[in-house]
Amino acid sequence: MKPVFAVITLFISVTCIGQKASIKGTVRDTLNKQNLSNAVIALLQSKDSVLYKFTRTNENGSFELHDLLKGDYLIMVTYPKFADYITPVLLDSISLKDVGNISLTTKAKLLEEVIVKQKIAAVRMHGDTLEFKADSFKVKQGANVEELLKQLPGISVDKDGKITAQGKEVEKILVDGDEFFGDDPTVATKNLQSDAVDKVQVFDKKSDQAAFTGIDDGNSKKTINLKLKEDKKRGYFGKLDLGGGPDGKYDNSAMFNRFRAKQKVSVYGIMSNVGTTGLNWNDRDRYGGGDEGEYNEDFDGIVYYGSEDNSPNFNGEGLPKSWAAGANYSDKFNADKQKLNGSYRYNKLNVEAQNNSLSQSILPDTTFFTKSTDNSTNSRQKHFINGTYDFQIDSGLSVKVTVNGSMGQFQNASNSNSRTYDIQDSTINQSVQSNSANGDNQKWTSTLLLRKKFEKIGRTLSLNLNDQYNSDNSTGYLNAIITTYDPITRVPKDSLTDQMKLTDTKVNAFGGKLSYTEPLSKRIFAEISYGLRINSSTSERLSYNKSADGKYEDLSQAYSNSYKYDVTTNTGGLFFKYNSKKLVAGIGSDLAFQNFNQRDKVNNASFERNYVNLFPRANFNYKFNTTTGFSINYNGSTRQPSIYQIQPVASNDNPLVIYVGNPLLKQQFTHSISFNYNSFKVMKDYGFYMYGNISTVANNITSTQYTDLATGKTVYQYINTNGNANGYMGGNFFTNFKKINMRLSFGASMNYSKYTSYVNLQKNTTQSYSPSLRMNVTKYKDEKWNISYNPSINFNGSHSTINTGVNNNYWSTSQNISGAVYIKKKFEIGTDVTGQFRQKTATFDQNNNVILWNGYLGYKLLKDDKAMIKFSAHDLLNQNKGYYRYISNTNIMERNYQTINRYFLLSFVWNFSKSAMTTPSTNP
Numbered sequence: 001m002k003p004v005f006a007v008i009t010l011f012i013s014v015t016c017i018g019q020k021a022s023i024k025g026t027v028r029d030t031l032n033k034q035n036l037s038n039a040v041i042a043l044l045q046s047k048d049s050v051l052y053k054f055t056r057t058n059e060n061g062s063f064e065l066h067d068l069l070k071g072d073y074l075i076m077v078t079y080p081k082f083a084d085y086i087t088p089v090l091l092d093s094i095s096l097k098d099v100g101n102i103s104l105t106t107k108a109k110l111l112e113e114v115i116v117k118q119k120i121a122a123v124r125m126h127g128d129t130l131e132f133k134a135d136s137f138k139v140k141q142g143a144n145v146e147e148l149l150k151q152l153p154g155i156s157v158d159k160d161g162k163i164t165a166q167g168k169e170v171e172k173i174l175v176d177g178d179e180f181f182g183d184d185p186t187v188a189t190k191n192l193q194s195d196a197v198d199k200v201q202v203f204d205k206k207s208d209q210a211a212f213t214g215i216d217d218g219n220s221k222k223t224i225n226l227k228l229k230e231d232k233k234r235g236y237f238g239k240l241d242l243g244g245g246p247d248g249k250y251d252n253s254a255m256f257n258r259f260r261a262k263q264k265v266s267v268y269g270i271m272s273n274v275g276t277t278g279l280n281w282n283d284r285d286r287y288g289g290g291d292e293g294e295y296n297e298d299f300d301g302i303v304y305y306g307s308e309d310n311s312p313n314f315n316g317e318g319l320p321k322s323w324a325a326g327a328n329y330s331d332k333f334n335a336d337k338q339k340l341n342g343s344y345r346y347n348k349l350n351v352e353a354q355n356n357s358l359s360q361s362i363l364p365d366t367t368f369f370t371k372s373t374d375n376s377t378n379s380r381q382k383h384f385i386n387g388t389y390d391f392q393i394d395s396g397l398s399v400k401v402t403v404n405g406s407m408g409q410f411q412n413a414s415n416s417n418s419r420t421y422d423i424q425d426s427t428i429n430q431s432v433q434s435n436s437a438n439g440d441n442q443k444w445t446s447t448l449l450l451r452k453k454f455e456k457i458g459r460t461l462s463l464n465l466n467d468q469y470n471s472d473n474s475t476g477y478l479n480a481i482i483t484t485y486d487p488i489t490r491v492p493k494d495s496l497t498d499q500m501k502l503t504d505t506k507v508n509a510f511g512g513k514l515s516y517t518e519p520l521s522k523r524i525f526a527e528i529s530y531g532l533r534i535n536s537s538t539s540e541r542l543s544y545n546k547s548a549d550g551k552y553e554d555l556s557q558a559y560s561n562s563y564k565y566d567v568t569t570n571t572g573g574l575f576f577k578y579n580s581k582k583l584v585a586g587i588g589s590d591l592a593f594q595n596f597n598q599r600d601k602v603n604n605a606s607f608e609r610n611y612v613n614l615f616p617r618a619n620f621n622y623k624f625n626t627t628t629g630f631s632i633n634y635n636g637s638t639r640q641p642s643i644y645q646i647q648p649v650a651s652n653d654n655p656l657v658i659y660v661g662n663p664l665l666k667q668q669f670t671h672s673i674s675f676n677y678n679s680f681k682v683m684k685d686y687g688f689y690m691y692g693n694i695s696t697v698a699n700n701i702t703s704t705q706y707t708d709l710a711t712g713k714t715v716y717q718y719i720n721t722n723g724n725a726n727g728y729m730g731g732n733f734f735t736n737f738k739k740i741n742m743r744l745s746f747g748a749s750m751n752y753s754k755y756t757s758y759v760n761l762q763k764n765t766t767q768s769y770s771p772s773l774r775m776n777v778t779k780y781k782d783e784k785w786n787i788s789y790n791p792s793i794n795f796n797g798s799h800s801t802i803n804t805g806v807n808n809n810y811w812s813t814s815q816n817i818s819g820a821v822y823i824k825k826k827f828e829i830g831t832d833v834t835g836q837f838r839q840k841t842a843t844f845d846q847n848n849n850v851i852l853w854n855g856y857l858g859y860k861l862l863k864d865d866k867a868m869i870k871f872s873a874h875d876l877l878n879q880n881k882g883y884y885r886y887i888s889n890t891n892i893m894e895r896n897y898q899t900i901n902r903y904f905l906l907s908f909v910w911n912f913s914k915s916a917m918t919t920p921s922t923n924p
Contacts, residue, residue: 035061
């Protein structure tokens with residue numbers, strides 16, 4: 001019996017052994033191409049990273065691990081002076097897993113490098129830089145870089161092309177380390193092909209001063225660098241997209257890129273009447289459009305105001321026709337000691353628009369309503385020039401020159417009708433107006449940066465000089481008939497305004513800043529700085545009434561003025577910084593002496609003021625590891641009133657709404673505290689981030705409002721108020737369920753503001769808040785199909801003390817679902833459906849819900865599917881509505897406007913390329 005039992009036991013043991021798995025491989029040195037002996041091979045349990053088994057490589061660099069149970073594991077390879085290597089591995093009960101050659105990189109070459117392979121994906125950490133191997137992530141043939149970024153862990157791209165990486169908005173996109181068409185990030189993401197990219201590098205780009213001194217100042221911008229494949233650097237590639245359809249619709253664009261070693265030449269052109277106005281023109285803040293303010297980072301805490309930059313922007317309102325073109329050149333020479341980068345862009349936009357609006361004016365104990373219609377035509381064109389020359393004279397001395405400029409012209413004309421009435425529907429006033437204007441504008445900025453490093457680490461000297469010139473000139477005409485009604489007799493009374501308006505505004509600003517850093521110890525540094533800023537503005541605003549002979553020669557004193565506004569600022573600063581591997585902190589302040597000199601040339605009056613301001617700054621940044629960190633920052637800053645706000649002249653572009661400047665305005669001071677927490681797990685592909693900010697404003701520049709209850713005319717004058725604050729906070733979580741190919745993100749945010757003003761001599765405090773929730777779910781199957789769902793819900797609440805009976809609260813929600821199906825690798829079908837739903841209110845009781853459904857059908861052509869014939873449909877249900885709702889402290893307004901409705905396009909899309917390292921393409 002015993003022999004039988006022994007045989008059975010032996011059989012079971014052998015069978016069990018036969019069912020266990022094994023792993024083998026070889027460890028190599030990537031630098032010297034040699035096999036490494038005695039390297040430690042550790043097998044960790046994937047769920048908790050607990051050590052399961054380990055061994056060492058033999059004299060040939062080979063290793064084997066036997067008798068392994070099935071399951072998910074991590075292989076970790078370590079060797080002295082080499083970066084660790086980690087890769088996941090899945091074992092079944094009978095597998096012999098050959099992981100092949102494992103290549104290690106020296107720590108001297110790559111700091112803290114971790115290699116992670118997920119199926120065929122590759123992610124590396126080079127110190128603080130997260131690097132993705134582009135070819136390891138599947139995208140459809142002919143996809144652009146934006147589609148590639150959507151597949152990368154921790155990176156998201158919204159419908160407008162805005163990129164978020166590890167919880168922070170990406171502010172710069174570089175191509176091989178250089179800017180591509182200036183500071184427009186989507187030129188590269190929307191127009192470069194994904195198959196031209198070798199690696200995508202994500203990092204926090206330090207400020208120029210921090211990169212130069214080696215002293216981290218806590219200021220950085222989330223940046224993506226696209227490293228192109230070597231063969232793409234010695235050839236050309238580009239994209240041609242030609243589309244046309246019924247009713248004269250067209251959408252055409254082309255981009256061509258030529259690379260020759262370190263020299264890059266790129267050109268693009270766009271012609272469209274379906275809303276494509278450029279490569280990123282919808283993001284008007286990047287070009288200064290619509291904002292008089294300009295922050296100068298070289299003079300911490302001081303904001304200087306210039307003139308409005310009338311950039312050609314299209315926000316979806318009206319029917320557009322656009323033309324755009326650009327060229328970019330960059331090169332490196334003299335052993336990369338000299339770098340040259342320059343670009344030119346042109347944009348022209350013509351828009352015809354119609355809109356209807358309903359607004360509610362909140363007054364003490366009463367409410368006015370205004371309905372208006374407006375028809376307008378606008379034409380704007382602009383030329384942009386950007387250039388940078390960087391010369392590293394030697395290891396310690398460098399010079400950098402930057403020139404940016406723009407020149408533009410505009411023409412616009414509008415006709416409007418309005419009716420203002422009270423809560424009993426009694427008409428208070430009516431108006432018929434026409435406005436027209438044409439003019440030109442310029443904006444030029446040049447900087448010179450000299451930097452010197454000394455032998456002692458941390459000791460540096462830098463000089464920054466910059467000069468800015470802005471000008472705006474326009475000639476306009478105003479013709480308005482205003483009818484008011486006597487509140488008792490209801491007898492109408494007409495008033496006519498017929499004027500020509502000439503405007504000439506110029507801003508000249510020159511500044512310089514000298515900074516010196518000195519190491520006080522190995523980790524503590526001091527920075528001492530001095531800055532001088534001279535800002536000179538002139539504004540001439542002349543209004544001429546039409547005389548009896550039909551000429552505009554009668555100067556209107558009430559609406560005319562010539563003004564000069566000078567601000568001279570001397571600033572001294574002292575800042576202490578602590579730098580360690582995990583902690584970066586700083587504290588200090590600038591002390592500014594400011595002189596304001598105002599002169600009213602018409603009335604020969606002048607006014608001078610002097611201020612002494614303290615601008616405290618502090619920052620704290622702590623890194624728990626390379627992908628998890630926390631920061632908190634405090635900053636104090638002032639904002640000077642613009643020349644428009646202090647010029648003591650009324651603006652009657654709308655005779656029912658008059659704006660008056662205030663020469664006694666004070667500068668406002670803002671205290672701002674912000675925080676950010678960010679955590680991203682590379683191996684598990686999930687992350688979480690939180691952010692927030694709170695600001696309080698002293699002497700806030702706002703306006704007082706007085707509305708004549710009998711005529712409905714309103715006069716606004718700029719004033720300073722206190723008790724104002726605003727803040728926001730939010731967070732987001734994202735993860736990737738790899739087994740089912742699904743990505744999920746969930747976020748929440750809250751905005752709050754409190755503003756004080758005066759309405760009809762009564763103090764008014766308005767508090768507003770707007771919480772929101774959002775989610776994104778994306779699921780895909782490689783080269784088969786993909787689907788994405790993006791819901792969001794928002795609530796807007798507002799409360800004003802002057803009239804507590806008015807309810808301005810409402811909610812809105814957006815639901816978006818999009819997807820594509822790929823059939824036999826030749827056909828492609830895609831769709832996108834967005835629903836916008838808004839709550840009705842007592843004032844806005846009309847249905848403004850919209851379901852916008854777009855779709856396309858494509859068939860791939862040519863070698864490697866480089867071309868496609870595509871039929872696309874926009875707004876299939878023909879429901880698109882232009883809609884905008886706005887809430888201020890004394891006014892809520894809803895506007896419906898003409899926009900692009902249903903249209904169809906038949907397009908030919910061709911991604912072409914030719915490489916010096918490959919066989920020439922057969923594409924035509």
